[in-house]
Amino acid sequence: RELIHFDEIDSTNNHAKKIANDGCPHGTVVVAERQTLGRGRVGRLWQSDNNQGLWFSIVLRPDLEPEQVQIITLAASVAVVEGIFRDLGINCGIKWPNDIILGNSKLCGILTELSAEPGHVNYVVVGIGINVNQSFSEFDADIQDKATSLQIHAGKKISRVKLLAGILTCFEEMYNKVLEKNTKDIIDRWNKYSVTLDREVKIVSRDMEYIATAQSVAPDGKLVVKCKDGTVREISAGEVQVR
Ligand code: BTN
Structure with missing residues (x-):
């Protein structure tokens, strides 16, 4: 698997889209220590101007209809929850559509971007941002009451490299289910971790x-x-x- 690492970049999603347009292989991962313009959903900014998180994007070239791509984000949410559990024994939840939460606070966000034509997907970029080693005071004031990190929860520094490897392994397992059209298994797991249901x-x-x-x-x-x-x-x- 190809992994491209940056100390600093505007946004790993931006770079992933650039190299995807230039034809990079399926499965390429772009990871950065910090982002100067980390992007969140619905045009929001994603605070990632520090070396304390895991900021990465995966380029995928699935043989799917554009309408079927949504399942990949669900698969990624499950992979993050299972990767964190396998590595650290910490139980996270999923808040619809794709926030990973720990306690009542946001630990991770996922931004999926798609390049497609009718009936055909050119590529999908799945961008994942996980708060790993931040302390409360490192979060911007406006998110301090909403955000948390693995270190805050575990009370110790967490290895970002080991965590990334574990999550990528889980993602590969889940992505294979996407390709096998084993949607039911993905949805069942997603529903199991969901904290939104019945609310x-x-x-x-x-x-x-x-x-x-x-x-x-x-x-x-x-x-x-x-x-x-x-x-x-x-x-x-x-x-x-x-x-
Ligand atoms: C959200 O709004 O919850 C989604 C946040 C997604 C952040 C990640 S960090 C890596 C990748 N690069 C970006 O610019 N955004 C995503």
């Missing part, structure tokens, strides 16, 4: 807002919710706020 979520769509109960995640990655009137709906990521 109330707020759905905000274009013309209305309502409260529903999260029930499960569907094979296409949508959240299945039960509304107060008993109807069951599938909701896509942009529309759900987990309370």
